[in-house]
Amino acid sequence: MRGLQAALLLLWLALSLAWLRADHLVRDGDEEGHVGAAELFLQQLDEGRMGAFATDALWGDLGEYPPLYPAVVGGWWFLMGGGQPGIGRCAPSTCSGR
Numbered sequence: 001m002r003g004l005q006a007a008l009l010l011l012w013l014a015l016s017l018a019w020l021r022a023d024h025l026v027r028d029g030d031e032e033g034h035v036g037a038a039e040l041f042l043q044q045l046d047e048g049r050m051g052a053f054a055t056d057a058l059w060g061d062l063g064e065y066p067p068l069y070p071a072v073v074g075g076w077w078f079l080m081g082g083g084q085p086g087i088g089r090c091a092p093s094t095c096s097g098r
Contacts, residue, residue: 034070037062041074 044053057071 034065034073037065037067037070038073038077041071042077045075045078 041053041057044050044056053071053075057067057075060067060071062070
């Protein structure tokens with residue numbers, strides 16, 4: 001039984017990773033809102049505003065959505081040295097003309 005569970009888990013993981021790799025749809029609606037919120041938290045960390053990050057992560061007003069999840073995502077992006085996976089970051093002075 002354990003072997004079957006392990007095989008099913010590996011199959012599910014493989015299919016999930018294949019789907020994520022193949023998925024290139026345009027974000028919309030709520031999904032874009034969550035990404036934007038995570039970018040705001042990333043910006044706070046980039047600017048060194050750790051107190052604002054912590055306060056907003058727990059009590060920030062993001063409308064009907066709790067702020068902790070986008071704070072975790074923004075914090076993860078910060079720890080990984082950049083923003084969204086696959087999208088490079090640049091300073092405003094080097095991004096003009098895009």
